[in-house]
Amino acid sequence: GHNLPEVLEFRDKVVQKYGLRLHVASVEDYLADGRLTERPDGIRNPLQTVPLLDAISENRFDAVFGGGRRDEERSRAKERIFSLRNAFGQWDPKRQRPELWNLYNGRHAPGEHVRVFPLSNWTELDIWRYIARENVDLASIYYAHQRPVYQRDGMWMTPGVWGGPREGETLETRSVRYRTVGDGSTTGAILSEAATNEAILAEVAASRLTERGATRGDDRVSEAAMEDRKREGYF
Template structure:
């Protein structure tokens, strides 16, 4: 099959410059198919909705999502804004990377701050200090205030059981809640974006990707990621089988010893509940080998908030969480 493939978004200068490979008589690969599907979804939403937005956390999935969105509309500017629900407990490298990407590509960024909601009493700090579940209300308020009718997310079906139930177009009611019984059939890549006033649709272009697909794509496209996804020396302490970092969310408890270890993050989120793994993988190729050998998803291995119960994520999704 003849295919012209856009390969690299230039991250060394401002703008979304994309270089085109020579046309080759090349086999259409799995990554090509996944990329084509995601780009089709972005363009479908652009034609069907009035005010879409991309959830962008600075993590690897949302970074790949943004890379695909830039490709979908190049050479035109990205027609969507970005939205980050900031818990205030993010690792500093992630916030720095988020701001760098926004400036580099001249993007519009909305920030919904959990910290502000805690400061004015709209939210109350949890006893365990974990803020990921507190993202729901700021997220829903941002959607309502900005009248976003489609919200892109980087969720993948291989991550977690409740996400495996999710359609690519996921209807949410006027309260932002998810009801699996209202999921619509998606046959022949036909997506139903109909929604009543006040409702919105969550859109997941990476639904059919796996963690390994993500890393293969990052390696192929040379997608720039936050450095903490690669092995580096860091002061950490062990808790519940995860290597945690001290921060504004608190440090080691009694009996937990801080030590310098070579680690990397498979996923990023609230610093109080997201752990690193011991690793020497400091290149895309080494990470690919490590992920291919893993028998645990990144959320199962390093996200403490998903260990509360088997239905923890589904319970939060029903309340409006992504």
């Protein structure tokens, strides 16, 4: 319910292009039938955990792939490439297995599963080098575009179904792009003129902030915000 429209449009285009089977676990559905309650701050990213764990359990997935990287955030630096989750979907960094010489252990007990992060050791710059080299198709939101935005807590936010500027916040049209995409109420854009892969490569190479550190308000709740969510089963 708080997704940026360009992301959903790109997802549906990819599904249609490759004839994929799409499973959607929707926070909006859980709110509608009372299985979840809206948070006072309106941020829905933490609410994704319950629908995610239910979908994994219902579909009996043994392994779930994600794009998390160790350079994004401190708790993700503790993550293994094969990350074991218990029968409740919870993550315990002390239970993670050693990964020597690129050997990975995917064994798990019934009810458990593993989260697999093949890009763990990549950096944001590695990602964009690969995108440029292979000409990977991406959602347009990752490239510079004109968008109505307003400043909040040092981030450029965009209005949507999640709300808009508060008193004292001014809406203006600026050239921005997104380095990471999440809940529209807590994910900010950056001011940018980088509309090509080459321009983004130069921009990322000069940046001293990770994409989450620069543009994700949900990670600023506390020093351990991401680790607390991961322990509960968040990706």
